[in-house]
Amino acid sequence: MSKPYVSWARYPYNSQQGMDLQWRTDVLPAVPSVLPQGNARSYGDSCMNHGGLVASTRFLRRFISFDPDTGLLQCEAGVQLADILNLVEPQGWFLPVTPGTKFVTVGGAIGNDVHGKNHHLEGSFGNHVTRFELLRTDGTRRVCSATENPDWFFATIGGLGLTGLITWAELQLKKVPNSAINLETIKYQDLAAFFALSEESESTHEYTAAWIDCLAAREKIGRGHFLRGNHARVTQPKPAAGKLKLGMPIDPPLSLVNSLSLRAFNALYYNRLMQERTSATVHYDPFFYPLDFVHDWNRMYGPKGFLQYQCVVPNEVSYDAIKEMLQRIAMANAGSFLVVLKVFGDVPSRGMLSFPRPGATLALDFPYQGNRTMQLFDQLDDVVVQAGGAIYPAKDAHMKAEHFRMFYPKHDSFKQFKDPGISSSFWRRVMEDNA
Amino acid sequence: MKNWIIVGATSAIAESVARLWAAKGYKLFLVARNEDKLADIAQDLKVRGADAVECFALDVNAFERHQECFDTALKSLGRIDGILIAHGTLPDQKACETSFNVARAEIETNALSVISLCTLAANHFEQQRSGDIAVISSVAGDRGRQSNYVYGAAKGMVSIFLQGLRNRLAPVGVHVTTIKPGFVDTPMTASFDKGGPLWASADQVAAGIVNAIDKRRNVVYLPWFWWIIMNIIRHIPEFIFKKMKL
Numbered sequence: 001m002s003k004p005y006v007s008w009a010r011y012p013y014n015s016q017q018g019m020d021l022q023w024r025t026d027v028l029p030a031v032p033s034v035l036p037q038g039n040a041r042s043y044g045d046s047c048m049n050h051g052g053l054v055a056s057t058r059f060l061r062r063f064i065s066f067d068p069d070t071g072l073l074q075c076e077a078g079v080q081l082a083d084i085l086n087l088v089e090p091q092g093w094f095l096p097v098t099p100g101t102k103f104v105t106v107g108g109a110i111g112n113d114v115h116g117k118n119h120h121l122e123g124s125f126g127n128h129v130t131r132f133e134l135l136r137t138d139g140t141r142r143v144c145s146a147t148e149n150p151d152w153f154f155a156t157i158g159g160l161g162l163t164g165l166i167t168w169a170e171l172q173l174k175k176v177p178n179s180a181i182n183l184e185t186i187k188y189q190d191l192a193a194f195f196a197l198s199e200e201s202e203s204t205h206e207y208t209a210a211w212i213d214c215l216a217a218r219e220k221i222g223r224g225h226f227l228r229g230n231h232a233r234v235t236q237p238k239p240a241a242g243k244l245k246l247g248m249p250i251d252p253p254l255s256l257v258n259s260l261s262l263r264a265f266n267a268l269y270y271n272r273l274m275q276e277r278t279s280a281t282v283h284y285d286p287f288f289y290p291l292d293f294v295h296d297w298n299r300m301y302g303p304k305g306f307l308q309y310q311c312v313v314p315n316e317v318s319y320d321a322i323k324e325m326l327q328r329i330a331m332a333n334a335g336s337f338l339v340v341l342k343v344f345g346d347v348p349s350r351g352m353l354s355f356p357r358p359g360a361t362l363a364l365d366f367p368y369q370g371n372r373t374m375q376l377f378d379q380l381d382d383v384v385v386q387a388g389g390a391i392y393p394a395k396d397a398h399m400k401a402e403h404f405r406m407f408y409p410k411h412d413s414f415k416q417f418k419d420p421g422i423s424s425s426f427w428r429r430v431m432e433d434n435a
Numbered sequence: 436m437k438n439w440i441i442v443g444a445t446s447a448i449a450e451s452v453a454r455l456w457a458a459k460g461y462k463l464f465l466v467a468r469n470e471d472k473l474a475d476i477a478q479d480l481k482v483r484g485a486d487a488v489e490c491f492a493l494d495v496n497a498f499e500r501h502q503e504c505f506d507t508a509l510k511s512l513g514r515i516d517g518i519l520i521a522h523g524t525l526p527d528q529k530a531c532e533t534s535f536n537v538a539r540a541e542i543e544t545n546a547l548s549v550i551s552l553c554t555l556a557a558n559h560f561e562q563q564r565s566g567d568i569a570v571i572s573s574v575a576g577d578r579g580r581q582s583n584y585v586y587g588a589a590k591g592m593v594s595i596f597l598q599g600l601r602n603r604l605a606p607v608g609v610h611v612t613t614i615k616p617g618f619v620d621t622p623m624t625a626s627f628d629k630g631g632p633l634w635a636s637a638d639q640v641a642a643g644i645v646n647a648i649d650k651r652r653n654v655v656y657l658p659w660f661w662w663i664i665m666n667i668i669r670h671i672p673e674f675i676f677k678k679m680k681l
Contacts, residue, residue: 001620001629001630001631001632001634001635001636002630003629003630003631004620004629004630019625020622020625022447022622023471023472023475024475025471059447059621059622062475062476062478062479063478063479063482063483064478064479064482065478065482066482086458087482087483250632
């Protein structure tokens with residue numbers, strides 16, 4: 001078992017003191033600084049409170065009600081998306097929005113206002129939350145919705161756990177004819193082709209995203225596989241979920257991800273597709289959660305951990321900005337295992353500090369290599385800032401304070417909703433100058 | 436679809452087992468001290484597919500109420516297929532050393548209450564000529580160690596009692612499963628520094644319990660590698676063992 005309470009990328013901190021809430025009626029501990037935490041799947045330090053305590057909801061994992069006629073689900077904050085799928089998928093319902101892992105909690109999904117491959121149609125997770133209860137360190141409880149305590153509702157969606165601990169939440173699920181996905185994979189040649197495919201698929205496909213070969217250079221830059229899919233028809237047979245599960249039971253002494261393995265992986269992965277287009281009906285698991293298949297895959301990066309970089313840049317400049325970033329990464333020969341590119345839609349995010357906004361979003365991960373990694377991140381930041389984009393706190397361990405304040409202009413009005421007894425390593429880094 | 440009693444239903448391992456059984460449509464009778472906590476769990480199990488869930492608030496140290504509890508379960512379930520006994524406390528060893536009263540209370544909770552409940556169940560199942568008794572003991576009951584020998588003694592008593600019970604009931608087709616978990620990441624073990632290969636989640640252990648009961652295993656270590664660890668620990672000669680810090 002990995003250490004509990006430590007964030008997914010295991011950087012910048014590899015230890016964390018924590019306590020567990022077991023019942024909805026439990027209160028937050030009386031300590032100077034605490035931070036609500038779900039399953040610790042945020043990558044960097046937004047779910048960490050180094051030097052303080054985290055209050056984990058991992059044992060708050062009970063359902064409260066589910067109506068199979070309306071698809072309204074009420075559950076405790078520590079229920080994981082996997083739990084929800086196990087319960088509702090056989091009854092014809094599905095998650096309205098899901099990120100790339102199903103091992104996140106409902107509370108975490110709200111606190112980070114997570115997004116998925118259908119952002120262009122459904123917006124982010126917060127768009128499907130109807131109500132929740134917010135517990136503060138002073139012991140007060142508020143039921144929040146778009147009409148009841150709306151300020152608290154919009155501050156808490158995407159609020160990184162800083163407004164209080166969500167004890168339970170209510171979600172509106174989505175009825176689907178079939179949980180399987182009719183998937184089309186298109187091998188495309190360059191970045192311009194990505195944007196053309198994205199635009200063409202927006203109205204025809206519910207789910208879109210691309211994997212990018214980040215080591216392709218020059219005219220091939222941005223080449224990759226474009227994935228687009230819709231739920232299968234009710235009459236189509238459901239493919240079985242893969243039974244084989246892999247794991248990383250130990251920590252390798254050094255990162256298995258290096259420039260050699262990356263070069264091999266990216267080249268093999270890109271050329272895996274022989275034809276330009278393939279179509280298949282696939283189980284929802286490999287489509288939405290390809291990495292969940294390797295349990296504890298974060299350990300592959302060794303004891304130093306790794307960093308994620310996810311940004312969004314506005315549509316007007318997205319082609320040039322993404323191209324520039326990919327060039328800088330290729331020049332640094334840094335490379336990344338799974339580079340994902342997706343165009344967000346214009347469904348407004350509800351949270352004051354929500355990350356999703358119209359534009360193209362690029363996500364990459366890098367083994368931590370000290371200054372070298374930080375210098376590359378600085379170079380990428382320059383592009384994001386110039387483009388008027390933003391960086392995603394849930395993935396971040398590096399963003400500069402001045403940049404956070406620029407990317408999230410409502411940070412000042414957010415402060416009035418922050419619980420004075422709650423803090424995080426991330427918050428101190430970007431909002432408290434003396435940290 | 437079966438009808439089971441779960442004693443200590445608010446413990447993390449028992450709750451995980453109950454979730455697995457709920458998904459299979461079992462009818463469950465939950466026993467624990469706290470009514471409100473039982474209600475939260477019952478609600479969850481119903482959503483997860485349990486055929487029916489009834490709750491009974493009982494402090495297991497109220498031995499005189501055990502019969503009432505069992506009778507109520509029988510009335511509510513109609514027929515009882517099995518009983519899982521999962522309650523327990525993790526004693527403060529130092530407090531047990533300074534006060535015999537603390538030690539006795541711990542032994543009553545962790546051993547005598549289990550023996551009382553098992554006696555009721557065994558007699559009922561013997562007449563019914565079918566049934567399963569599954570009890571969560573512990574690897575701590577395999578050998579006395581200075582760090583928690585009062586808990587170990589209680590669990591050891593449970594393990595040996597179950598051995599005898601299994602022997603007695605085998606001819607009539609009633610099965611007894613002794614479950615010995617190692618380190619499990621639950622609220623009961625909150626004071627430990629967790630992480631590392633020896634720690635398992637309650638869900639992992641619960642899956643092992645359900646499997647052991649289905650397969651009518653006699654004694655099961657969870658996860659399995661504790662069988663190796665405890666075999667080694669049990670075979671260290673006493674003259675060496677007494678000098679070790681375990």
